[in-house]
Amino acid sequence: MRILRLLFVGVASASVLQTPIGSWIASLGSPCTYLQRPLHGEDVTCDVRTEEAVEDALNVLHCSRNGSVFKRFTIINTTGQSTPPKKWFGRGFTVEDAIDPHLVLDPKLAFALFLCGMLALNISKRVLFERHRSGVPRNAEFLFYLFLDPKNCDALVGDLVERYKLIHKKFGRRRANFWYWWQTAISLGPIVSAWLKRVVIKPALALIGWAVAKGLVGHDGWLAALVEVVKKVRS
């Protein structure tokens, strides 16, 4: 999976480099290889019958001489005048490869840039998404933060993360996520009940106790009325 991801990132970087913007970015301050020297007056003898064949022949020729792939060729006749290639179906002509000034990358450099791009993208992805990549499901974790005090929460979530990583390594992300959610579900019951006891029930009991005490001592109207109602119901 990791290799596939790297491959994908690599291919994506290479694709970007093939675009004019990518080429421009690559050319910034980098020792990119431009074809500096058009090959004037090279004699090419090709028995060609079609336009494509001319271009193929020229491609082969220039590739073999420069080790570079040219994007465009202009074929000129022996008099030095530029002529559309279609007129040059025939035997024997001279070419000047008026090279497209567009960037032509050296294959080695292209490969180096490809690797750099791959690495850069992979690193940035790791930096940006580290928590999500290796992290536990955020929503499940948040539930613990709702009901536990910070220190206990950290300890409990840390324990779960420790086991989560093992499961993730062994069985993959999906199963590890499932395990984490399952642990959250079965853990929340006792945690919420303890939280209710601490936060809701105890204060409520204290309030009721206070009200009863106050009612018994001070004979407040509402409590007296309540006591009367209870007495009537009982009788």
Next chain:
Amino acid sequence: MANGEHLGEFEQMILTALMLLGSGENAYGMTVHAKVEELAAGLRAVSLGACYTTLDRLEQKGYVRSWFGGATEERGGRSKRFFEITGSGELAVRNALRVADNMVTGLREIGGVV
């Protein structure tokens, strides 16, 4: 027993697990949970949350003491909470076991237990 409190079944299991894990930094949430699951032998479901809430309760009762360790990378930068059984905790477990032992002995005498 401390404060005249009685131990529940799950509390007994937690304290026993702490005794089995011993002192030092062996006993923290995950190891306690694993040990309790081992003791429960599949007869009851044990969640990590239940372990923590019970350990908290036992600490309030004075049967357990806890402290926090340093944060580690494998836990996503979170610290471990270590637990240790106190003297009164051990006494409570022994008393509970004595009661259980009496029950087993009594049942054996009438042939109710193998």
